[in-house]
Amino acid sequence: MDKISKKIRKHLRIVQTYEGVDSNINLSKKSGIPTKHLIRLNANENPYGTINEVKNSLQDISLHEYPDPEQKILRKAISEYVHLPDNLIIAGAGGDEIIDLILRLFINEKDEVIDCIPTFGMYNFAAKLSNSSIISISRKNNWELDIEKIISKITDKTKVIFIASPNNPTGNLTKEEQIIELLETGIIVCLDETYFEFSNFSLSHLLNKYSNLIIIRSFSKWAGIAGLRVGYAISSEIIIKHLMDIKQPYNVNVAAEKAVIQTLKYKDKLFENVKKLMDEKVRLEEYVKTCNNVTSFPSHANFVLCKFSEFSSQKIYDFFAAEGIFTRKFDQKMLENCIRISAGTPEQTDKVISVISKIEKSNNI
Numbered sequence: 001m002d003k004i005s006k007k008i009r010k011h012l013r014i015v016q017t018y019e020g021v022d023s024n025i026n027l028s029k030k031s032g033i034p035t036k037h038l039i040r041l042n043a044n045e046n047p048y049g050t051i052n053e054v055k056n057s058l059q060d061i062s063l064h065e066y067p068d069p070e071q072k073i074l075r076k077a078i079s080e081y082v083h084l085p086d087n088l089i090i091a092g093a094g095g096d097e098i099i100d101l102i103l104r105l106f107i108n109e110k111d112e113v114i115d116c117i118p119t120f121g122m123y124n125f126a127a128k129l130s131n132s133s134i135i136s137i138s139r140k141n142n143w144e145l146d147i148e149k150i151i152s153k154i155t156d157k158t159k160v161i162f163i164a165s166p167n168n169p170t171g172n173l174t175k176e177e178q179i180i181e182l183l184e185t186g187i188i189v190c191l192d193e194t195y196f197e198f199s200n201f202s203l204s205h206l207l208n209k210y211s212n213l214i215i216i217r218s219f220s221k222w223a224g225i226a227g228l229r230v231g232y233a234i235s236s237e238i239i240i241k242h243l244m245d246i247k248q249p250y251n252v253n254v255a256a257e258k259a260v261i262q263t264l265k266y267k268d269k270l271f272e273n274v275k276k277l278m279d280e281k282v283r284l285e286e287y288v289k290t291c292n293n294v295t296s297f298p299s300h301a302n303f304v305l306c307k308f309s310e311f312s313s314q315k316i317y318d319f320f321a322a323e324g325i326f327t328r329k330f331d332q333k334m335l336e337n338c339i340r341i342s343a344g345t346p347e348q349t350d351k352v353i354s355v356i357s358k359i360e361k362s363n364n365i
């Protein structure tokens with residue numbers, strides 16, 4: 001091993017990096033389709049983007065000044081939105097940073113983190129970076145949590161359990177009684193409600209009773225500002241205090257801060273786009289029901305997990321990509337023949353439906 005590699009912390013010497021979504025330049029190179037014709041349905045982004053009230057507000061921000069390390073105005077705006085006090089809220093550079101901060105706070109070397117697969121890959125990645133062992137527990141066939149199995153895997157090293165609800169990529173919600181069962185163990189339960197505005201289902205009322213509950217939310221998907229990177233956590237006063245103590249002082253930049261404040265001021269306008277996306281999600285699900293070679297799993301979020309009977313995930317991905325449509329494919333055995341398609345505009349759904357209908361007609365793509 002070379003001298004520099006030897007100096008690197010052992011658990012970080014060989015890291016399987018998190019594969020984020022490809023840039024438009026890469027997608028264009030891979031497909032030969034000009035960037036302006038690409039249809040990105042691979043990251044559950046909001047194709048409507050944000051609204052002018054948010055965009056215009058970014059003109060007059062003081063870019064030379066650091067943001068407020070205490071996030072006072074930002075936390076107050078989020079507090080009014082979630083109807084909970086601002087000392088129970090912390091904002092981060094996306095839900096991703098919140099996940100990372102939680103693990104920085106709780107993990108000692110060799111502690112254990114539980115996730116329930118298939119699920120959002122960031123839990124596994126962040127756990128590995130924190131030098132914990134990730135215990136991945138398979139969901140049941142209908143993607144529900146296998147609570148008995150989870151409980152049986154809890155040891156005195158288990159620190160954090162991550163549950164996304166709606167889950168990415170399966171789209172299903174987790175039942176309240178299951179979350180309560182996990183909370184009763186005393187372990188830190190991170191309930192990731194990144195897709196809350198699409199599902200309209202939250203367990204935030206449990207925060208009153210359980211100080212070990214952390215709810216994660218995001219502005220990336222419903223508010224159409226994924227590029228600005230803002231997410232937040234709601235939890236007990238004690239957990240938020242410690243997260244505030246360890247975060248980088250200027251983790252949410254001034255543009256992101258302003259955009260969130262305006263987003264919340266004009267939230268009803270943004271909810272109109274949320275409604276449009278959910279209508280398109282339903283349209284896609286309804287179309288799939290009429291197909292012979294593809295099924296979908298009921299989804300409470302702005303995406304649909306589709307399973308094709310004949311073709312591999314890669315083949316289906318390639319077939320869509322050749323038409324300029326980018327979806328999310330998976331390597332895991334449990335998601336064999338599956339791709340996840342984000343809800344798009346009506347025109348984008350038309351194109352997706354036309355590609356699926358071509359797949360339906362063809363036995364040999």
Ligand SMILES: Cc1ncc(COP(=O)(O)O)c(C=O)c1O
Pocket residue numbers: 043044093094095096097120164167168192194217218219220226229230231
């Ligand atoms: C379940 C879930 N949690 C968190 C995130 C992170 O979102 P962001 O970091 O953009 O807020 C995502 C993004 O895909 C997600 O699917």
